Amino acid sequence: MIEYILKLIPAMLSGLEITLSIFSLTLLFSIPLGILVAVGRLSKLKPLVKVIEFYIWVMRGTPLLLQIIFIYFGLPIIGITFERFPAALIAFILNYTAYFGEIFRGGIASIDKGQYEAAKVLGFTSAQTFIRIILPQMIKIVLPSVANEVITLVKDTALVYVVGLGELLRSGKIASNRDASLVPLVMVGVFYLALTWVLTKLFQRIEKRYAYYQ
Amino acid sequence: MRKKSLSKSIILTLIVVLGMFVLGGCGDKDVADKNKDPNAALKDRGSVVMGLDDTFAPMGFRDENNEIVGFDVDLANEVFKRIGIEVKFQQIDWTMKETELKSGNIDVIWNGYTITDERKAKGVAFTQPYLENRQWVITLADSTINCKADLKGKRVAIQNQSSAVDAVNAEPELVASFAGGEPVLFDTNNEAFMDLEAKRADAVVADEVLARYYIKLRGVEKYKVLEENFGEEEYGIGVRKDDVELLEAIDNALNELREDGTYEEIYQKWFAE
Numbered sequence: 001m002i003e004y005i006l007k008l009i010p011a012m013l014s015g016l017e018i019t020l021s022i023f024s025l026t027l028l029f030s031i032p033l034g035i036l037v038a039v040g041r042l043s044k045l046k047p048l049v050k051v052i053e054f055y056i057w058v059m060r061g062t063p064l065l066l067q068i069i070f071i072y073f074g075l076p077i078i079g080i081t082f083e084r085f086p087a088a089l090i091a092f093i094l095n096y097t098a099y100f101g102e103i104f105r106g107g108i109a110s111i112d113k114g115q116y117e118a119a120k121v122l123g124f125t126s127a128q129t130f131i132r133i134i135l136p137q138m139i140k141i142v143l144p145s146v147a148n149e150v151i152t153l154v155k156d157t158a159l160v161y162v163v164g165l166g167e168l169l170r171s172g173k174i175a176s177n178r179d180a181s182l183v184p185l186v187m188v189g190v191f192y193l194a195l196t197w198v199l200t201k202l203f204q205r206i207e208k209r210y211a212y213y214q
Numbered sequence: 215m216r217k218k219s220l221s222k223s224i225i226l227t228l229i230v231v232l233g234m235f236v237l238g239g240c241g242d243k244d245v246a247d248k249n250k251d252p253n254a255a256l257k258d259r260g261s262v263v264m265g266l267d268d269t270f271a272p273m274g275f276r277d278e279n280n281e282i283v284g285f286d287v288d289l290a291n292e293v294f295k296r297i298g299i300e301v302k303f304q305q306i307d308w309t310m311k312e313t314e315l316k317s318g319n320i321d322v323i324w325n326g327y328t329i330t331d332e333r334k335a336k337g338v339a340f341t342q343p344y345l346e347n348r349q350w351v352i353t354l355a356d357s358t359i360n361c362k363a364d365l366k367g368k369r370v371a372i373q374n375q376s377s378a379v380d381a382v383n384a385e386p387e388l389v390a391s392f393a394g395g396e397p398v399l400f401d402t403n404n405e406a407f408m409d410l411e412a413k414r415a416d417a418v419v420a421d422e423v424l425a426r427y428y429i430k431l432r433g434v435e436k437y438k439v440l441e442e443n444f445g446e447e448e449y450g451i452g453v454r455k456d457d458v459e460l461l462e463a464i465d466n467a468l469n470e471l472r473e474d475g476t477y478e479e480i481y482q483k484w485f486a487e
Contacts, residue, residue: 011280073313084319164306164314166268174276177269177404180431 001183008175008184015171016191021085022157022167026092027150033093034100039130041105052101059098065159067091072163088160096153103145107138140210147203151196168192256459261300264290265320267308269402272427272484273326274303285484286324289344292476293467309375312336315454322460323452326421328377330447339455341464343448344477348422349381351440352429354410359417362442366391371406371415374399378419381444403428411436419444423485 041052059067072087082090111134119129158169166174172188175181266274266286274284282303294301301322306314311327314320316337327333328347329340353359359368362385370392372378382397383389389396398415400406407428409415418425422443429437453460471477 007278011276011278014280069310073310073317076317162307162310164265164304164310166305170269170305171276171280173402174269175278177402178271178275178277180404180407180428182408 004183005187008187011171011175012168012184012187012191015166015168018085018160018165019154019157019168022089022092022160022165023153025089026096026153029093030096030100031146033097034104035135037097037101038104038108041101042108056098056102059095060102064091064095064156065162067095068159068162084163084165088163088165092153092156096149099149100146103142103149104138106145107142108134110141111137143203143207143210147199147207150203151199154195154199155192256297256299256463259299261302262294262321262460263302263304263319264322264324265304265306265311265314266323266325267311268305269404270308270325270424273423274324285345285480286326288480288483289471289477290322290324292471292480293464296467296470297463311375311452312338315452318454321453321457322464326423326449327452328380328421328447329450330377330380332380333452337455338452339457339461340450340452341461342468343450344468345423345449346446347449348446349378349419349444350422350425351443352407352410352418352420352425353416353438353440354413355436355438357416357438359440361440362388362444365417367393368416369393369414370397371409371418372397372399373403373406373420374401376403376421377447378421378444381447382419384445407432423449426485 037052037056040048041056043049068088068091071091072082072084075082075087115133115137116129119133124133157167160167161170168191169188172184175184266282268274268276268282270284272284273286274282277283282305287303290301304320306320308325311320311323312333315323323338326345326347329343334340351359351362351365359365365388370382372382379397379399393416397419398406398409400409403418403420403424406415406418406420410418411432420428425439429439451464453464468477471480
Protein backbone atom coordinates (compact mmCIF):
# COMPACT_ATOMS: atom_id res chain seq x y z
CA MET A 1 0.00 0.00 0.00
CA ILE A 2 2.70 2.47 0.99
CA GLU A 3 4.65 1.38 -2.03
CA TYR A 4 1.62 2.13 -4.20
CA ILE A 5 1.20 5.58 -2.65
CA LEU A 6 4.86 6.40 -3.20
CA LYS A 7 4.52 5.35 -6.82
CA LEU A 8 1.67 7.80 -7.32
CA ILE A 9 3.44 10.80 -5.88
CA PRO A 10 5.60 11.90 -8.86
CA ALA A 11 2.57 12.16 -11.19
CA MET A 12 0.68 14.07 -8.54
CA LEU A 13 3.54 16.48 -8.03
CA SER A 14 3.52 17.33 -11.71
CA GLY A 15 -0.23 17.92 -11.43
CA LEU A 16 0.40 20.02 -8.35
CA GLU A 17 2.77 22.16 -10.38
CA ILE A 18 -0.02 23.22 -12.77
CA THR A 19 -2.41 23.73 -9.87
CA LEU A 20 0.07 25.95 -8.03
CA SER A 21 1.03 27.88 -11.18
CA ILE A 22 -2.58 28.76 -11.93
CA PHE A 23 -3.17 29.53 -8.27
CA SER A 24 -0.21 31.85 -7.70
CA LEU A 25 -0.35 33.64 -11.04
CA THR A 26 -4.06 34.26 -10.61
CA LEU A 27 -3.47 35.84 -7.22
CA LEU A 28 -0.48 37.82 -8.46
CA PHE A 29 -2.59 39.53 -11.13
CA SER A 30 -6.11 39.55 -9.78
CA ILE A 31 -5.41 41.16 -6.41
CA PRO A 32 -3.83 44.35 -7.84
CA LEU A 33 -6.35 44.39 -10.68
CA GLY A 34 -9.10 43.91 -8.09
CA ILE A 35 -7.97 47.07 -6.32
CA LEU A 36 -8.11 48.97 -9.61
CA VAL A 37 -11.57 47.63 -10.32
CA ALA A 38 -12.73 48.63 -6.84
CA VAL A 39 -11.38 52.14 -7.23
CA GLY A 40 -12.90 52.47 -10.68
CA ARG A 41 -16.22 51.22 -9.41
CA LEU A 42 -16.17 53.86 -6.65
CA SER A 43 -15.09 56.67 -8.97
CA LYS A 44 -17.42 59.39 -10.13
CA LEU A 45 -16.98 58.53 -13.81
CA LYS A 46 -20.43 57.22 -14.70
CA PRO A 47 -19.48 55.38 -17.91
CA LEU A 48 -16.58 53.64 -16.17
CA VAL A 49 -18.81 52.62 -13.28
CA LYS A 50 -21.33 51.17 -15.74
CA VAL A 51 -18.64 49.24 -17.62
CA ILE A 52 -17.23 47.78 -14.41
CA GLU A 53 -20.68 46.90 -13.14
CA PHE A 54 -21.35 45.06 -16.39
CA TYR A 55 -18.00 43.27 -16.20
CA ILE A 56 -18.63 42.16 -12.62
CA TRP A 57 -22.12 41.01 -13.51
CA VAL A 58 -20.85 38.86 -16.38
CA MET A 59 -17.95 37.40 -14.38
CA ARG A 60 -20.01 36.56 -11.33
CA GLY A 61 -23.07 35.65 -13.29
CA THR A 62 -21.60 32.86 -15.40
CA PRO A 63 -19.76 29.71 -14.32
CA LEU A 64 -15.97 29.95 -14.40
CA LEU A 65 -15.92 26.72 -16.40
CA LEU A 66 -17.95 28.42 -19.12
CA GLN A 67 -15.60 31.39 -19.13
CA ILE A 68 -12.58 29.12 -19.62
CA ILE A 69 -14.31 27.31 -22.48
CA PHE A 70 -15.29 30.62 -24.03
CA ILE A 71 -11.79 32.09 -23.92
CA TYR A 72 -10.06 28.96 -25.19
CA PHE A 73 -12.57 27.66 -27.73
CA GLY A 74 -14.70 30.74 -28.40
CA LEU A 75 -12.22 33.55 -28.96
CA PRO A 76 -10.36 31.84 -31.85
CA ILE A 77 -13.54 32.32 -33.89
CA ILE A 78 -12.88 36.06 -33.85
CA GLY A 79 -9.18 35.54 -34.41
CA ILE A 80 -7.82 35.70 -30.87
CA THR A 81 -5.98 32.49 -30.11
CA PHE A 82 -4.38 31.61 -26.81
CA GLU A 83 -2.42 28.56 -25.82
CA ARG A 84 -4.00 26.30 -23.21
CA PHE A 85 -2.29 27.63 -20.13
CA PRO A 86 -2.62 31.38 -20.88
CA ALA A 87 -6.27 30.88 -21.85
CA ALA A 88 -7.07 29.22 -18.54
CA LEU A 89 -5.04 31.80 -16.64
CA ILE A 90 -6.77 34.76 -18.29
CA ALA A 91 -10.17 33.31 -17.45
CA PHE A 92 -9.12 32.85 -13.83
CA ILE A 93 -7.66 36.34 -13.57
CA LEU A 94 -10.74 37.98 -15.10
CA ASN A 95 -13.05 35.97 -12.87
CA TYR A 96 -11.16 36.47 -9.63
CA THR A 97 -10.51 40.15 -10.31
CA ALA A 98 -14.27 40.66 -10.31
CA TYR A 99 -14.69 38.93 -6.95
CA PHE A 100 -11.69 40.67 -5.39
CA GLY A 101 -12.92 43.98 -6.82
CA GLU A 102 -16.20 43.62 -4.98
CA ILE A 103 -14.48 42.60 -1.75
CA PHE A 104 -12.12 45.58 -1.95
CA ARG A 105 -14.95 47.94 -2.84
CA GLY A 106 -16.72 46.92 0.34
CA GLY A 107 -13.51 47.45 2.28
CA ILE A 108 -12.83 50.89 0.83
CA ALA A 109 -16.43 52.03 1.21
CA SER A 110 -16.47 51.04 4.86
CA ILE A 111 -13.69 53.49 5.72
CA ASP A 112 -14.92 56.60 7.47
CA LYS A 113 -15.08 59.86 5.54
CA GLY A 114 -13.24 61.51 8.42
CA GLN A 115 -10.10 59.68 7.35
CA TYR A 116 -10.13 61.44 3.99
CA GLU A 117 -10.83 64.78 5.60
CA ALA A 118 -8.05 64.35 8.15
CA ALA A 119 -5.62 63.40 5.41
CA LYS A 120 -6.62 66.44 3.43
CA VAL A 121 -6.05 68.69 6.39
CA LEU A 122 -2.61 67.15 6.85
CA GLY A 123 -1.83 67.98 3.24
CA PHE A 124 -1.79 64.46 1.77
CA THR A 125 -2.37 64.17 -1.96
CA SER A 126 -5.19 61.87 -3.01
CA ALA A 127 -2.68 59.23 -4.13
CA GLN A 128 -0.90 59.44 -0.77
CA THR A 129 -4.20 59.29 1.06
CA PHE A 130 -5.21 56.16 -0.82
CA ILE A 131 -1.92 54.31 -0.52
CA ARG A 132 -0.91 55.29 3.03
CA ILE A 133 -4.22 55.81 4.81
CA ILE A 134 -7.03 53.99 3.04
CA LEU A 135 -5.32 50.89 1.63
CA PRO A 136 -3.79 49.62 4.91
CA GLN A 137 -7.11 49.98 6.71
CA MET A 138 -8.94 48.33 3.85
CA ILE A 139 -6.58 45.34 3.93
CA LYS A 140 -7.38 44.78 7.59
CA ILE A 141 -11.08 44.79 6.88
CA VAL A 142 -11.05 42.53 3.83
CA LEU A 143 -8.57 39.90 5.05
CA PRO A 144 -11.12 37.28 6.14
CA SER A 145 -13.08 37.58 2.88
CA VAL A 146 -9.88 37.43 0.85
CA ALA A 147 -8.80 34.30 2.73
CA ASN A 148 -12.13 32.74 1.82
CA GLU A 149 -11.69 33.58 -1.84
CA VAL A 150 -8.09 32.36 -1.92
CA ILE A 151 -9.07 28.99 -0.50
CA THR A 152 -11.89 28.71 -3.03
CA LEU A 153 -9.32 29.44 -5.73
CA VAL A 154 -7.20 26.45 -4.70
CA LYS A 155 -10.10 24.16 -5.48
CA ASP A 156 -11.33 26.05 -8.53
CA THR A 157 -8.02 25.34 -10.27
CA ALA A 158 -9.39 21.84 -10.89
CA LEU A 159 -11.54 23.37 -13.66
CA VAL A 160 -8.59 23.77 -16.04
CA TYR A 161 -8.98 20.11 -17.03
CA VAL A 162 -11.47 21.32 -19.63
CA VAL A 163 -8.68 22.76 -21.79
CA GLY A 164 -6.58 19.65 -21.31
CA LEU A 165 -4.26 20.83 -18.58
CA GLY A 166 -3.19 18.07 -16.23
CA GLU A 167 -3.75 19.54 -12.81
CA LEU A 168 -3.82 17.78 -9.45
CA LEU A 169 -7.35 16.37 -9.51
CA ARG A 170 -6.84 15.15 -13.05
CA SER A 171 -3.67 13.31 -12.10
CA GLY A 172 -5.68 11.55 -9.41
CA LYS A 173 -8.41 10.67 -11.88
CA ILE A 174 -5.91 9.26 -14.34
CA ALA A 175 -4.40 6.97 -11.73
CA SER A 176 -7.85 6.07 -10.44
CA ASN A 177 -8.94 5.04 -13.94
CA ARG A 178 -5.76 3.15 -14.64
CA ASP A 179 -5.75 1.15 -11.42
CA ALA A 180 -9.50 1.07 -10.73
CA SER A 181 -8.76 2.34 -7.25
CA LEU A 182 -10.01 5.13 -5.02
CA VAL A 183 -6.65 5.58 -3.30
CA PRO A 184 -5.37 8.21 -5.77
CA LEU A 185 -8.46 10.33 -5.19
CA VAL A 186 -8.00 10.13 -1.42
CA MET A 187 -4.42 11.28 -1.93
CA VAL A 188 -5.58 14.20 -4.04
CA GLY A 189 -7.89 15.17 -1.19
CA VAL A 190 -4.94 15.08 1.22
CA PHE A 191 -2.93 17.33 -1.11
CA TYR A 192 -5.73 19.91 -1.24
CA LEU A 193 -6.15 19.77 2.52
CA ALA A 194 -2.44 20.34 3.03
CA LEU A 195 -2.56 23.33 0.70
CA THR A 196 -5.51 24.92 2.46
CA TRP A 197 -3.90 24.22 5.83
CA VAL A 198 -0.83 26.18 4.81
CA LEU A 199 -2.99 29.02 3.51
CA THR A 200 -5.16 29.08 6.62
CA LYS A 201 -2.08 29.35 8.84
CA LEU A 202 -0.63 32.01 6.59
CA PHE A 203 -3.75 34.15 6.77
CA GLN A 204 -3.96 33.71 10.53
CA ARG A 205 -0.47 35.15 10.80
CA ILE A 206 -1.24 38.04 8.47
CA GLU A 207 -4.41 38.83 10.40
CA LYS A 208 -2.43 38.84 13.62
CA ARG A 209 0.13 41.17 12.10
CA TYR A 210 -2.61 43.57 11.03
CA ALA A 211 -4.34 43.49 14.40
CA TYR A 212 -2.11 46.24 15.76
CA TYR A 213 -4.91 48.37 17.17
CA GLN A 214 -6.60 45.60 19.07
CA MET B 215 -10.40 67.25 -8.25
CA ARG B 216 -7.31 65.33 -7.30
CA LYS B 217 -9.31 62.25 -6.63
CA LYS B 218 -10.56 62.30 -10.19
CA SER B 219 -7.12 62.47 -11.69
CA LEU B 220 -6.12 59.49 -9.58
CA SER B 221 -8.92 57.36 -10.87
CA LYS B 222 -8.10 58.49 -14.40
CA SER B 223 -4.53 57.30 -14.12
CA ILE B 224 -5.78 54.05 -12.66
CA ILE B 225 -8.09 53.54 -15.60
CA LEU B 226 -5.23 54.19 -17.97
CA THR B 227 -3.12 51.55 -16.22
CA LEU B 228 -6.00 49.12 -16.40
CA ILE B 229 -6.36 49.65 -20.13
CA VAL B 230 -2.63 49.23 -20.71
CA VAL B 231 -2.47 46.02 -18.69
CA LEU B 232 -5.44 44.48 -20.45
CA GLY B 233 -4.07 45.63 -23.78
CA MET B 234 -0.84 43.82 -23.10
CA PHE B 235 -2.76 40.63 -22.53
CA VAL B 236 -4.53 40.86 -25.86
CA LEU B 237 -1.39 41.74 -27.78
CA GLY B 238 0.54 38.97 -26.08
CA GLY B 239 -2.08 36.50 -27.23
CA CYS B 240 -2.14 37.72 -30.82
CA GLY B 241 1.62 37.47 -31.10
CA ASP B 242 1.35 33.71 -31.13
CA LYS B 243 1.83 33.31 -34.87
CA ASP B 244 2.34 29.56 -34.99
CA VAL B 245 -1.13 28.81 -33.81
CA ALA B 246 -2.80 31.40 -36.01
CA ASP B 247 -1.07 30.12 -39.15
CA LYS B 248 -1.93 26.54 -38.42
CA ASN B 249 -5.59 27.49 -38.15
CA LYS B 250 -5.62 29.21 -41.50
CA ASP B 251 -3.84 26.56 -43.47
CA PRO B 252 -4.64 23.05 -42.29
CA ASN B 253 -3.84 21.76 -45.79
CA ALA B 254 -0.15 22.54 -45.72
CA ALA B 255 1.89 19.63 -46.96
CA LEU B 256 2.52 17.04 -44.27
CA LYS B 257 6.27 17.39 -44.30
CA ASP B 258 6.07 21.13 -43.90
CA ARG B 259 4.08 20.65 -40.77
CA GLY B 260 6.91 18.86 -39.05
CA SER B 261 4.61 17.43 -36.42
CA VAL B 262 1.00 16.54 -35.80
CA VAL B 263 -0.82 16.88 -32.50
CA MET B 264 -2.80 13.85 -31.42
CA GLY B 265 -5.56 14.49 -28.91
CA LEU B 266 -6.41 11.85 -26.38
CA ASP B 267 -8.21 11.44 -23.10
CA ASP B 268 -5.39 10.35 -20.84
CA THR B 269 -7.78 8.61 -18.48
CA PHE B 270 -8.78 6.11 -21.16
CA ALA B 271 -7.04 2.89 -20.23
CA PRO B 272 -6.00 0.72 -22.02
CA MET B 273 -6.17 2.76 -25.24
CA GLY B 274 -4.33 5.88 -24.11
CA PHE B 275 -3.52 6.72 -20.50
CA ARG B 276 -0.65 7.61 -18.22
CA ASP B 277 1.46 4.98 -16.53
CA GLU B 278 3.02 5.33 -13.10
CA ASN B 279 5.86 7.41 -14.52
CA ASN B 280 3.32 9.85 -15.92
CA GLU B 281 4.17 8.76 -19.49
CA ILE B 282 1.37 8.47 -22.01
CA VAL B 283 1.03 4.81 -23.00
CA GLY B 284 -1.57 2.43 -24.40
CA PHE B 285 -2.59 0.44 -27.46
CA ASP B 286 -3.49 3.52 -29.47
CA VAL B 287 -0.32 5.29 -28.40
CA ASP B 288 1.93 2.41 -29.49
CA LEU B 289 0.06 2.19 -32.78
CA ALA B 290 0.24 5.93 -33.36
CA ASN B 291 3.95 6.06 -32.61
CA GLU B 292 4.51 3.35 -35.20
CA VAL B 293 2.22 4.98 -37.79
CA PHE B 294 3.79 8.42 -37.54
CA LYS B 295 7.27 6.95 -37.56
CA ARG B 296 6.45 5.42 -40.94
CA ILE B 297 4.91 8.65 -42.23
CA GLY B 298 8.03 10.41 -41.07
CA ILE B 299 6.55 13.15 -38.94
CA GLU B 300 6.74 13.73 -35.27
CA VAL B 301 3.62 13.12 -33.17
CA LYS B 302 2.89 15.11 -30.05
CA PHE B 303 0.39 13.79 -27.57
CA GLN B 304 -2.01 16.33 -26.13
CA GLN B 305 -4.36 15.43 -23.33
CA ILE B 306 -7.84 16.81 -23.87
CA ASP B 307 -11.18 16.78 -22.14
CA TRP B 308 -13.06 14.03 -23.97
CA THR B 309 -16.31 15.99 -24.11
CA MET B 310 -14.49 18.76 -26.05
CA LYS B 311 -12.70 16.54 -28.58
CA GLU B 312 -14.48 17.61 -31.78
CA THR B 313 -14.20 21.26 -30.77
CA GLU B 314 -10.47 20.78 -30.21
CA LEU B 315 -10.13 19.17 -33.62
CA LYS B 316 -12.17 21.76 -35.46
CA SER B 317 -10.35 24.68 -33.89
CA GLY B 318 -6.99 23.19 -34.95
CA ASN B 319 -5.66 22.72 -31.44
CA ILE B 320 -5.23 19.07 -32.28
CA ASP B 321 -4.92 17.37 -35.69
CA VAL B 322 -5.97 13.84 -34.82
CA ILE B 323 -8.44 12.22 -32.43
CA TRP B 324 -7.11 8.75 -31.72
CA ASN B 325 -8.29 7.19 -28.52
CA GLY B 326 -10.73 4.34 -28.92
CA TYR B 327 -12.72 6.71 -31.12
CA THR B 328 -15.75 4.91 -32.55
CA ILE B 329 -16.78 5.64 -36.12
CA THR B 330 -20.31 7.08 -36.03
CA ASP B 331 -22.39 9.08 -38.50
CA GLU B 332 -23.05 11.65 -35.85
CA ARG B 333 -19.34 12.36 -35.54
CA LYS B 334 -18.94 12.48 -39.33
CA ALA B 335 -21.65 15.13 -39.37
CA LYS B 336 -19.56 17.13 -36.91
CA GLY B 337 -16.84 17.48 -39.55
CA VAL B 338 -14.71 14.48 -38.64
CA ALA B 339 -13.23 12.26 -41.36
CA PHE B 340 -12.38 8.73 -40.29
CA THR B 341 -9.61 6.43 -41.43
CA GLN B 342 -10.23 2.74 -42.08
CA PRO B 343 -11.35 0.92 -38.94
CA TYR B 344 -8.40 -0.46 -37.01
CA LEU B 345 -10.12 -2.28 -34.17
CA GLU B 346 -13.46 -4.02 -33.72
CA ASN B 347 -15.43 -3.42 -30.64
CA ARG B 348 -18.78 -4.35 -29.11
CA GLN B 349 -20.95 -2.44 -26.67
CA TRP B 350 -21.14 -4.80 -23.72
CA VAL B 351 -23.74 -4.83 -20.98
CA ILE B 352 -22.05 -5.58 -17.67
CA THR B 353 -23.79 -6.37 -14.38
CA LEU B 354 -22.70 -7.72 -11.02
CA ALA B 355 -22.31 -11.51 -10.99
CA ASP B 356 -25.45 -12.11 -8.89
CA SER B 357 -27.68 -9.81 -10.94
CA THR B 358 -31.06 -11.00 -12.20
CA ILE B 359 -30.53 -9.18 -15.49
CA ASN B 360 -29.92 -11.70 -18.23
CA CYS B 361 -30.92 -9.98 -21.44
CA LYS B 362 -31.43 -6.45 -22.67
CA ALA B 363 -35.17 -6.60 -22.03
CA ASP B 364 -34.41 -7.15 -18.33
CA LEU B 365 -32.97 -3.64 -18.20
CA LYS B 366 -36.53 -2.36 -17.94
CA GLY B 367 -36.89 -0.24 -14.81
CA LYS B 368 -33.17 -0.60 -14.06
CA ARG B 369 -30.52 2.04 -13.69
CA VAL B 370 -27.97 1.93 -16.49
CA ALA B 371 -24.64 3.75 -16.13
CA ILE B 372 -22.60 4.92 -19.14
CA GLN B 373 -19.65 7.20 -19.78
CA ASN B 374 -20.81 10.59 -21.02
CA GLN B 375 -20.05 11.46 -24.67
CA SER B 376 -19.00 7.88 -25.39
CA SER B 377 -20.25 5.86 -28.32
CA ALA B 378 -22.01 3.60 -25.82
CA VAL B 379 -24.48 6.43 -25.30
CA ASP B 380 -25.21 6.57 -29.04
CA ALA B 381 -25.47 2.77 -29.23
CA VAL B 382 -27.98 2.66 -26.39
CA ASN B 383 -29.95 5.63 -27.71
CA ALA B 384 -30.33 3.77 -31.01
CA GLU B 385 -32.95 1.72 -29.15
CA PRO B 386 -35.20 4.48 -27.86
CA GLU B 387 -38.01 2.26 -26.53
CA LEU B 388 -35.55 0.37 -24.40
CA VAL B 389 -33.99 3.59 -23.12
CA ALA B 390 -37.40 4.94 -22.20
CA SER B 391 -37.97 1.83 -20.09
CA PHE B 392 -34.82 2.47 -18.01
CA ALA B 393 -35.33 3.84 -14.52
CA GLY B 394 -35.57 7.60 -15.00
CA GLY B 395 -36.15 7.17 -18.73
CA GLU B 396 -32.49 7.68 -19.60
CA PRO B 397 -29.07 6.30 -18.76
CA VAL B 398 -27.05 7.73 -15.88
CA LEU B 399 -24.03 9.48 -17.36
CA PHE B 400 -20.60 9.55 -15.74
CA ASP B 401 -17.42 11.37 -16.58
CA THR B 402 -15.39 8.18 -16.86
CA ASN B 403 -16.04 4.47 -17.21
CA ASN B 404 -14.29 3.90 -13.93
CA GLU B 405 -16.95 5.96 -12.19
CA ALA B 406 -19.67 3.99 -13.95
CA PHE B 407 -18.12 0.77 -12.66
CA MET B 408 -17.82 2.17 -9.16
CA ASP B 409 -21.50 3.07 -9.30
CA LEU B 410 -22.28 -0.49 -10.33
CA GLU B 411 -20.24 -1.86 -7.47
CA ALA B 412 -21.96 0.49 -5.03
CA LYS B 413 -25.21 -1.12 -6.31
CA ARG B 414 -26.66 2.26 -7.25
CA ALA B 415 -26.48 1.29 -10.90
CA ASP B 416 -27.76 -2.09 -12.06
CA ALA B 417 -25.79 -2.30 -15.29
CA VAL B 418 -23.01 -0.56 -17.19
CA VAL B 419 -22.85 -0.28 -20.96
CA ALA B 420 -19.28 0.16 -22.16
CA ASP B 421 -16.84 -0.61 -24.93
CA GLU B 422 -15.76 -4.25 -24.79
CA VAL B 423 -12.10 -3.26 -24.99
CA LEU B 424 -12.43 -1.02 -22.00
CA ALA B 425 -14.71 -3.30 -20.04
CA ARG B 426 -12.23 -6.15 -20.37
CA TYR B 427 -9.57 -3.96 -18.83
CA TYR B 428 -11.71 -2.96 -15.85
CA ILE B 429 -13.15 -6.39 -15.26
CA LYS B 430 -9.65 -7.83 -15.19
CA LEU B 431 -8.50 -5.15 -12.74
CA ARG B 432 -11.48 -5.26 -10.42
CA GLY B 433 -11.93 -9.03 -10.40
CA VAL B 434 -13.41 -11.26 -13.08
CA GLU B 435 -15.58 -13.16 -10.59
CA LYS B 436 -17.49 -10.02 -9.58
CA TYR B 437 -19.10 -9.39 -12.95
CA LYS B 438 -21.34 -10.89 -15.55
CA VAL B 439 -21.39 -9.89 -19.21
CA LEU B 440 -24.68 -10.34 -21.07
CA GLU B 441 -24.63 -12.36 -24.25
CA GLU B 442 -26.77 -9.73 -25.88
CA ASN B 443 -25.00 -6.47 -26.62
CA PHE B 444 -25.74 -3.05 -28.05
CA GLY B 445 -24.15 -3.74 -31.39
CA GLU B 446 -20.75 -3.95 -32.93
CA GLU B 447 -18.76 -0.99 -33.98
CA GLU B 448 -15.36 -0.01 -35.16
CA TYR B 449 -12.66 2.27 -33.89
CA GLY B 450 -11.21 4.72 -36.37
CA ILE B 451 -8.86 7.64 -36.32
CA GLY B 452 -10.49 11.03 -36.71
CA VAL B 453 -9.01 13.98 -38.62
CA ARG B 454 -10.52 17.19 -39.97
CA LYS B 455 -12.62 16.59 -43.07
CA ASP B 456 -10.39 18.77 -45.26
CA ASP B 457 -7.19 17.15 -44.02
CA VAL B 458 -7.07 14.59 -46.83
CA GLU B 459 -3.30 14.24 -46.90
CA LEU B 460 -3.09 13.20 -43.29
CA LEU B 461 -6.01 10.80 -43.67
CA GLU B 462 -4.39 9.02 -46.61
CA ALA B 463 -1.00 8.91 -44.96
CA ILE B 464 -2.43 7.27 -41.83
CA ASP B 465 -4.45 4.79 -43.88
CA ASN B 466 -1.40 3.75 -45.89
CA ALA B 467 0.73 3.38 -42.80
CA LEU B 468 -1.96 1.27 -41.12
CA ASN B 469 -2.05 -1.06 -44.13
CA GLU B 470 1.70 -1.42 -43.93
CA LEU B 471 1.55 -2.25 -40.22
CA ARG B 472 -1.04 -4.95 -40.82
CA GLU B 473 0.96 -6.51 -43.63
CA ASP B 474 4.26 -6.73 -41.83
CA GLY B 475 2.79 -8.03 -38.58
CA THR B 476 3.57 -5.00 -36.43
CA TYR B 477 -0.13 -4.44 -35.81
CA GLU B 478 -0.55 -7.98 -34.51
CA GLU B 479 2.45 -7.53 -32.23
CA ILE B 480 1.02 -4.39 -30.66
CA TYR B 481 -2.42 -6.02 -30.40
CA GLN B 482 -0.98 -8.99 -28.55
CA LYS B 483 0.91 -6.71 -26.18
CA TRP B 484 -2.28 -5.05 -24.96
CA PHE B 485 -5.11 -7.49 -25.52
CA ALA B 486 -3.64 -10.97 -25.13
CA GLU B 487 -6.05 -12.97 -23.00
